[in-house]
Amino acid sequence: MAQDKPFGWGIMGTGAIAGLFAADLDLLPQARIVAAHSRSLEKAQSFVARFDGAKAYDDEAAFLADPAIEAVYIATPNHLHAAQALKAIAAGKPVLIEKPIALASADVEAISQAAGKRGVFAMEALWSRFLPAVHRAREQISAGRIGAIRRIRADLSYLHPEGPGSRFYDPALGGGAAFDLGVYPVSLTLHLLGEPEAVRGNWFAAGTGVDRRSSFRLDYPTAVAELSCGFDRNGANRLLIEGEAGGLILKAPFLKVQRLSWYADADKAVAAYDRGPGSLARLLDRLPQSGRLSESFAFPGNGLQFQAQAVMAAVRAGKSACAQMPLGESAAVLRIIEAVRAGPAGAA
Ligand SMILES: NC(=O)c1ccc[n+]([C@@H]2O[C@H](COP(=O)([O-])OP(=O)(O)OC[C@H]3O[C@@H](n4cnc5c(N)ncnc54)[C@H](OP(=O)(O)O)[C@@H]3O)[C@@H](O)[C@H]2O)c1
Structure with a gap:
């Protein structure tokens, strides 16, 4: 300084x-x-x-x-x-x-x-955008490490039971899953891919009228992002980036990522992502695997x-x-949430 x-x-x-x-x-x-x-x-x-x-x-x-x-x-x-x-x-x-x-x-x-x-x-x-691991991921992707991005997938979910006094569900305090959690995967996607050409999605209402769960599909000319968030469960909370020449997983919780796993084969990254957060997945994650390289970006605090x-x-x-x-990207994130919320709520 x-x-x-x-x-x-x-x-x-x-x-x-x-x-x-x-x-x-x-x-x-x-x-x-x-x-x-x-x-x-x-x-x-x-x-x-x-x-x-x-x-x-x-x-x-x-x-x-x-x-x-x-x-x-x-x-x-x-x-x-x-x-x-x-x-x-x-x-x-x-x-x-x-x-x-x-x-x-x-x-x-x-x-x-x-x-x-x-x-x-x-x-x-x-x-999250300022974390060393996110900086590294963006820099390596720009350098072509996994080829052009084809798809980003992420769910960010933390269980918050609905109850009186919870700011998560209070419309007067700007509650709702998209405002609280959805901004993370949507904003990171914009950080990597820019603004989408088209937005679709759906949302499920809590008793207070705010969204308990929301999902977003962002379409780009040669890529797609499938993102979701919710208060209805604890999710795997990882983020997958599939490229034309490899894949990357931002380890959980990706909003505070300290570890990246790079895959030479995008299908193997997809398989690892789809294994979910269970103990078998954690075991497989710890075993060495050909074509996978993990990098650690631990930080205090x-x-x-x-x-x-x-x-x-x-x-x-x-x-x-x-x-x-x-600020333009902050506005773009809110426009995406607004586009999804403009549709009717789905059945819970
Ligand atoms: N970056 C992150 O990872 C992260 C994590 C959690 C939350 N957040 C964001 O941070 C913000 C605060 O979240 P939080 O979890 O810290 O909430 P919190 O514990 O409820 O704290 C919010 C504080 O705001 C003040 N406040 C002023 N007007 C208020 C009002 N009308 N009702 C309630 N509080 C009022 C209160 O402080 P006084 O009583 O001293 O006025 C209160 O302690 C939210 O926007 C949330 O999205 C970010």
Whole structure:
């Protein structure tokens, strides 16, 4: 980082992901938390207690005016992201916004316009794109390691029983599987293949009306992506990329991938992917196999530090966007979700 002064982060929200982000910033000596905002001053005070000199706020405007904050990390429920991002931008603060960046693609356009007009950095916190294994996969695929991509398949599912008070199912908080989980496989697919020519899919409603499960079929001129997500089970949570000259599996959970398996024969990658997450599959996975090469990209912490590093570098370089995670792709992901949600819900 160009300057010696540690980069000052301000965090909005003091829940689960805010805690993980703070823990991952501990891994970056050049980063520090200088302020937190909560609806409750006591919660903000307790959140910043371990950070020397950090300030606690329960007033948004005062928080956003804090000169020590070089970037704001928005870690509140989904329905607040867009409005808080616009306020941060209006205050001239670079902003990293938790996923989904907004509940509607039009809101991303508004964020993009405001950031462009003000010359302020804004990015969705789709941290998986910044993981070393994803960087390696993209670089190797571009270099032709598995030939042109023919198909991407992924399911991302975590069991969350429907119950009162769950943000996952609450429409008022922007709940639903697509917003919570679907953004990961859809965004990674766009990272590899760009925007699709056509989108199809279906979704199944929970009792609250949000989607409990969604699936997406993205058509490209010479490739297809078959993606799904849900709260109705724990899934295998791997991502398969079939190329014309080989295959690649991003190991589970692919949103936090630390291991890649490359296959010289795409059919063998498909067979391994289709074996599912059982114990036989795990055993076969550990045995050496001709035509398969695994690479490890282990990292400490939760994996949020890589996106934080990218934001700090971009902000300190005076950039208003990050080439690795452009707002245009955040909007494209939401347009895909919108296209699927525009259809009727299927039978559960
Ligand atoms: N990157 C990832 O891997 C990842 C993982 C989990 C979640 N997320 C995203 O991070 C965001 C927060 O998720 P989380 O799991 O951290 O949720 P959470 O534990 O419920 O925390 C959200 C925080 O937002 C604040 N908040 C402000 N207004 C609120 C309201 N009306 N209702 C509830 N909370 C409110 C609360 O902090 P105060 O009480 O201090 O105001 C609360 O602690 C979501 O957008 C989610 O999609 C990302």
